[in-house]
Amino acid sequence: MTPEEVGRRIVALLAPVEATTTVSGGQGHARATVDVPVASWRDAVRAARDDAELACDFFDWLSAVDELADGFDVVAHLWSVRLRHGLLLRTRVPRETPVVASVVDVFPGAAWHERETHEMFGIGFEGHGELRPLLLPPEFEGHPLRKEFVLASRAAKPWPGAKEPGESEAGGGRRPIRPPGVPAPGEWGTTPTPAGAAGVGEGPRGGTPARPARERPARPAPGERPTRPARPRPAADAEEGEG
Incomplete structure (x- = not known):
């Protein structure tokens, strides 16, 4: 199936839900990209897996994109091993309540991806059950892939x-x-x-002190022979000289 056909097929499976389809990339890398409402996220993933014409039986990856005031885009890429075509599913969650249904019950391999996305973007995956830290220490505060971080x-x-x-x-x-x-x-x-x-030293926090300047000997006057500093004598020679 071409990317256009894949997109039309998943939209037909989700009807009467309003979903839009586009094609991303080009040539051999072209993919059908289907935007679905957040309430239909799990249904869209399951339909892509179970439909005989799509047969997207391989879960590739899941992540998110910070769209600032518009919220977060949660994106998943599915692949059909037998039919050799891919599908990008995308949904948008609001920034105030960034929560979407987990798809671990559809693809168990999504567990790791949802944990990472939760940790890096602060998006909740309802039904996951184990959104514990994956890459960062437990005491870490904040979400590093948010644009305000x-x-x-x-x-x-x-x-x-x-x-x-x-x-x-x-x-x-x-x-x-x-x-x-x-x-x-x-x-x-x-x-x-x-x-x-x-x-x-700038700022109320202070700063690192600068390296002290080297002391240079004074230059001799014109016509005067420069004098070299006396070298310290070893202790043994000093005692013999005194005797």
């Missing part, structure tokens, strides 16, 4: 050093531009501002 390493990583003439190792010269969404120094966190990341 600030990656601390982007703000705390020190400036890599002098890259152009006039830039010193102490952080002088041109300052780096903060990535989008990263707060200004001193607005969050307890880690001191690294030297060069936002200026030495």
Whole structure:
């Protein structure tokens, strides 16, 4: 079946539910992409698996996309091993209550994917029963793949050093531009501002002190012979000289 035929077939199976179909990708990578209401999510996955013409018996992956104020898109890719065609199913959940039905009872292999999506985006999968941490430590707070989540390493990583003439190792010269969404120094966190990341000592959190300047000997006057500092004598030679 072509991607267009796959899309029309799943829409017909879900009628009278309103579902829309498009084709993503191109040539051999083209896939039917079907958007379904969140209430019909599990039914759509089951219909794609059980229908003889679709026969999408292999669960490939499931994840989500943060669409900011529009909510989250939950996306699943199914594949037919026998008929060699794929199907992208997609539904949108509101940001205020990001909950969708679990499809573990349809594809047990979705358990790992739903746990990861719950952990990274904060989306609940009703009926899963075991949405425990998968990749992050239990004490971790927040959902790293949400777009409002600030990656601390982007703000705390020190400036890599002098890259152009006039830039010193102490952080002088041109300052780096903060990535989008990263707060200004001193607005969050307890880690001191690294030297060069936002200026030495800048912000209420303080900063890393600059490297002290080296002391250089004074230059001799014109015509005067430079003097070399006396080298310390070994202890044994000093005692013999005194005797």
